[in-house]
Amino acid sequence: MKSFIPYEDHSDFSIHNIPFGVAIFADDEIGCVTRIGSTVINLAVLYDNGYFEAFDLGENIFEAFTLNEFISLGKSVTVPIRERIQELLLEGSELSKDEATQKEAFHLIHNVSMQLPVHVPNYTDFYSSIEHATNVGKMFRDPENALLPNWKHLPVGYHGRASSIVVSGTPIHRPKGQTLPPDASAPVFGPTKRLDFELEVAFITNSYTDLGESVSTAEAEEHIFGLVLFNDWSARDMQKWEYVPLGPFLAKNFGSSVSPWVVTLEALDPFRMEGPKQEPEVLDYLKFEGKKNFDINLQTFIANDAAGENLICTSNFKYMYWNMAQQLAHHTVNGCNLEVGDMYASGTISGKTEDSFGSMLELTWSGTKPLKLKDGSERKFIEDHDTVIMRGWCEKDGKRVGFGEVSGKILPAKA
Amino acid sequence: MKSFIPYEDHSDFSIHNIPFGVAIFADDEIGCVTRIGSTVINLAVLYDNGYFEAFDLGENIFEAFTLNEFISLGKSVTVPIRERIQELLLEGSELSKDEATQKEAFHLIHNVSMQLPVHVPNYTDFYSSIEHATNVGKMFRDPENALLPNWKHLPVGYHGRASSIVVSGTPIHRPKGQTLPPDASAPVFGPTKRLDFELEVAFITNSYTDLGESVSTAEAEEHIFGLVLFNDWSARDMQKWEYVPLGPFLAKNFGSSVSPWVVTLEALDPFRMEGPKQEPEVLDYLKFEGKKNFDINLQTFIANDAAGENLICTSNFKYMYWNMAQQLAHHTVNGCNLEVGDMYASGTISGKTEDSFGSMLELTWSGTKPLKLKDGSERKFIEDHDTVIMRGWCEKDGKRVGFGEVSGKILPAKA
Numbered sequence: 001m002k003s004f005i006p007y008e009d010h011s012d013f014s015i016h017n018i019p020f021g022v023a024i025f026a027d028d029e030i031g032c033v034t035r036i037g038s039t040v041i042n043l044a045v046l047y048d049n050g051y052f053e054a055f056d057l058g059e060n061i062f063e064a065f066t067l068n069e070f071i072s073l074g075k076s077v078t079v080p081i082r083e084r085i086q087e088l089l090l091e092g093s094e095l096s097k098d099e100a101t102q103k104e105a106f107h108l109i110h111n112v113s114m115q116l117p118v119h120v121p122n123y124t125d126f127y128s129s130i131e132h133a134t135n136v137g138k139m140f141r142d143p144e145n146a147l148l149p150n151w152k153h154l155p156v157g158y159h160g161r162a163s164s165i166v167v168s169g170t171p172i173h174r175p176k177g178q179t180l181p182p183d184a185s186a187p188v189f190g191p192t193k194r195l196d197f198e199l200e201v202a203f204i205t206n207s208y209t210d211l212g213e214s215v216s217t218a219e220a221e222e223h224i225f226g227l228v229l230f231n232d233w234s235a236r237d238m239q240k241w242e243y244v245p246l247g248p249f250l251a252k253n254f255g256s257s258v259s260p261w262v263v264t265l266e267a268l269d270p271f272r273m274e275g276p277k278q279e280p281e282v283l284d285y286l287k288f289e290g291k292k293n294f295d296i297n298l299q300t301f302i303a304n305d306a307a308g309e310n311l312i313c314t315s316n317f318k319y320m321y322w323n324m325a326q327q328l329a330h331h332t333v334n335g336c337n338l339e340v341g342d343m344y345a346s347g348t349i350s351g352k353t354e355d356s357f358g359s360m361l362e363l364t365w366s367g368t369k370p371l372k373l374k375d376g377s378e379r380k381f382i383e384d385h386d387t388v389i390m391r392g393w394c395e396k397d398g399k400r401v402g403f404g405e406v407s408g409k410i411l412p413a414k415a
Numbered sequence: 416m417k418s419f420i421p422y423e424d425h426s427d428f429s430i431h432n433i434p435f436g437v438a439i440f441a442d443d444e445i446g447c448v449t450r451i452g453s454t455v456i457n458l459a460v461l462y463d464n465g466y467f468e469a470f471d472l473g474e475n476i477f478e479a480f481t482l483n484e485f486i487s488l489g490k491s492v493t494v495p496i497r498e499r500i501q502e503l504l505l506e507g508s509e510l511s512k513d514e515a516t517q518k519e520a521f522h523l524i525h526n527v528s529m530q531l532p533v534h535v536p537n538y539t540d541f542y543s544s545i546e547h548a549t550n551v552g553k554m555f556r557d558p559e560n561a562l563l564p565n566w567k568h569l570p571v572g573y574h575g576r577a578s579s580i581v582v583s584g585t586p587i588h589r590p591k592g593q594t595l596p597p598d599a600s601a602p603v604f605g606p607t608k609r610l611d612f613e614l615e616v617a618f619i620t621n622s623y624t625d626l627g628e629s630v631s632t633a634e635a636e637e638h639i640f641g642l643v644l645f646n647d648w649s650a651r652d653m654q655k656w657e658y659v660p661l662g663p664f665l666a667k668n669f670g671s672s673v674s675p676w677v678v679t680l681e682a683l684d685p686f687r688m689e690g691p692k693q694e695p696e697v698l699d700y701l702k703f704e705g706k707k708n709f710d711i712n713l714q715t716f717i718a719n720d721a722a723g724e725n726l727i728c729t730s731n732f733k734y735m736y737w738n739m740a741q742q743l744a745h746h747t748v749n750g751c752n753l754e755v756g757d758m759y760a761s762g763t764i765s766g767k768t769e770d771s772f773g774s775m776l777e778l779t780w781s782g783t784k785p786l787k788l789k790d791g792s793e794r795k796f797i798e799d800h801d802t803v804i805m806r807g808w809c810e811k812d813g814k815r816v817g818f819g820e821v822s823g824k825i826l827p828a829k830a
Contacts (some may be wrong), residue, residue: 121536121577121578122576122577122578127661148659148660149595150593150595150602150656150657150659153593153601153602154593154602154657156657156660156661156664157661157664158573158574158661158662158663158664159573159574159575159576159664159668160574161537161574161751162536162537162577163536163537163626163751163752163753163754163757164626164751164752166626170626172626172627173627173750175749175750176629176748176749176750177748177749178565178568178569178698180564180565186568186695187565187568187569187698188698189698189699189700211578211579211581211585211587211669211670212587212588212669212829214591214829235749238749241565242565242569242571243660243661243662244563244565245563245571245658245662246542246571246572246573246658246662246663247573247658247660247661247662247663248661248662249571249572249573249574250745250746250748250749250751253574253749253751254626254627254749254750254751255626255750280601283593283602283603283604284604285604330665331665333591333592333665334590334591334592334650334653334665334668334669335588335590335591335669335670335829336576336578336579336665336668336669337578337579338578339578342578414627414629414750
């Protein structure tokens with residue numbers, strides 16, 4: 001497959017990708033878009049110019065502030081539409097000869113402002129990397145029994161805050177809150193001293209289910225439109241003090257950053273693989289067939305003016321112990337209902353080696369082994385004016401499909 | 416104050432109340448409403464007939480599926496509108512003489528179908544009754560140190576599921592999930608055997624704040640439109656197995672029921688009182704001035720065909736250790752942003768006496784002391800076909816302001 005739009009060999013946004021997002025253009029118009037190489041394509045213009053006439057879409061659903069309405073059409077519509085876009089971008093297509101539409105619909109990426117791709121009605125965060133859960137258990141609980149008894153029987157998860165999910169590039173103020181200093185008997189108030197990232201991937205659902213209805217592992221992927229990179233910012237000192245007995249709260253809800261491009265499950269299909277063996281055997285409702293893990297390379301960088309970009313973590317989505325189909329089956333087995341645009345994040349994705357840990361907590365082993373940056377400075381946790389960048393991509397047989405990046409800069413705590 | 420609309424002395428919906436809700440009428444139209452006695456009043460008709468002309472409301476914001484747009488106008492508008500409605504309902508008012516408008520706008524409560532009053536973007540559940548937290552700590556942790564170290568320093572809370580919040584009257588299927596039977600080494604799957612209610616009150620916010628912005632205790636009540644009764648259904652056996660380390664998840668998110676009438680903070684103003692003394696002293700950002708607790712009588716009933724209605728709990732919102740202003744100040748002190756329609760529930764409201772405990776878990780002391788119903792049957796937890804009803808009201812100096820009820824029937828688990 002060759003597109004008439006040129007792009008670099010290593011572009012995440014190859015002809016095999018065709019992700020979806022929402023952009024504000026130079027003229028302040030907003031619309032749903034796709035991307036190939038550095039070219040962002042306004043799908044609302046393609047619609048207006050008749051390129052989706054074969055579909056019964058009603059009004060122009062790409063003239064929207066979010067992808068929610070589009071993805072709510074379900075895979076029977078969104079999959080052929082993605083294929084249609086792919087076809088239009090090939091050499092020799094109608095669109096390749098339609099310079100008027102190209103002029104109207106095509107924008108360079110640096111001329112648009114990417115927005116949060118979906119409105120997020122509900123956000124859940126899982127805890128599905130066995131390496132991450134083991135590392136945290138070793139540090140905070142019992143090194144000999146690092147995993148809690150429930151961990152291998154169900155994909156542990158909890159509800160997070162939807163309102164504070166922001167798109168890549170949105171700066172985050174260092175949060176303030178209560179922490180209990182070592183050996184103190186009463187907490188103190190102030191900016192967190194242990195600000196962390198968590199390297200995660202989140203999936204987005206495309207349907208409303210009824211309260212009381214369950215989604216099986218076999219049905220689950222029909223409900224998943226696509227994936228984004230997800231940085232679950234965390235304040236470790238606040239978390240440690242607040243989290244018993246009801247879980248993380250203010251340590252997490254000051255902000256979570258997501259990448260602007262939703263990569264569809266179909267684009268990721270060539271990169272499926274087996275997950276880790278699950279032992280003991282899971283209960284029936286968590287059993288599944290087929291390859292449900294995905295080989296997505298993940299990297300995390302700390303960047304600032306003095307030190308430039310520093311690669312601090314190389315991980316992979318394939319390490320997930322619990323896959324997305326199991327997560328969704330578990331989430332709904334009690335009848336909990338799904339909504340269009342919901343985000344379900346994986347939890348921190350760590351691998352087995354020390355350089356594959358997906359948080360500063362693990363990389364510096366709770367601050368005991370600082371990382372060195374290129375300018376000689378050390379990091380136990382994230383400092384003010386640091387930018388954390390996460391990148392993710394798949395590559396196989398010369399095909400590359402990627403997410404681009406999610407980045408977020410930490411600003412000093414507000415006065 | 417006397418209304419031209421007659422109502423019983425003990426009506427929750429007196430001229431002093433003027434709550435807000437959303438109703439579907441006999442002709443399938445939907446609109447924002449208020450209520451006095453048994454009369455539901457379509458505010459969209461009052462608007463159309465010129466009764467709110469003094470306000471600069473733009474389009475008819477009462478012609479809506481939710482109260483969100485109305486409450487987003489803020490107290491500077493919603494408070495005078497409530498006062499205007501109250502004035503219109505008095506003897507001798509313009510409306511009392513306008514039979515045409517009455518005919519168009521007035522409905523009997525049994526002819527309308529009450530809806531969820533707001534769209535809920537975010538839902539948080541606190542854990543702010545010291546008696547409840549102490550009871551749970553005694554049962555599940557250490558009777559000598561029932562409260563965890565953080566409890567008196569901050570209003571513990573966690574995020575819940577917004578999608579499964581339903582209006583009073585919506586039946587709930589008994590959820591299925593994993594539980595660990597006593598002395599078993601592996602979990603089993605099936606319907607919960609320990610289905611419980613939690614007697615709570617929730618407040619609803621009326622504003623969007625910016626990410627990074629905090630709301631002080633002094634400012635908090637400006638952001639609170641009003642309150643509803645809230646039943647936080649819980650599956651105790653599922654909760655016990657799943658909740659470490661990230662908090663309750665499937666044990667809660669299969670459904671939460673709310674009363675349809677939002678009682679404004681202004682209507683509750685005469686019922687303010689001091690809360691319990693907070694010792695040790697709280698951190699500065701949690702300090703507050705004035706009376707921030709409210710004297711709201713609360714009752715819970717179990718009802719079914721055989722046993723009729725059985726009063727099983729008599730509690731009061733005044734017992735709350737942490738007040739709503741402190742909850743909101745805590746929630747936002749890290750910069751977490753609010754949205755219009757957010758629900759913030761109190762957590763189970765228990766008093767000191769055994770008949771004031773706000774859950775079956777506490778009332779039957781984890782099933783060890785079953786309750787007897789009128790037909791001689793016993794209840795350790797909630798059984799299929801039981802309806803749980805919660806009522807709440809304030810009464811003082813001959814004025815009564817109430818919530819009506821939130822009820823929900825438990826249906827058998829789905830096959």
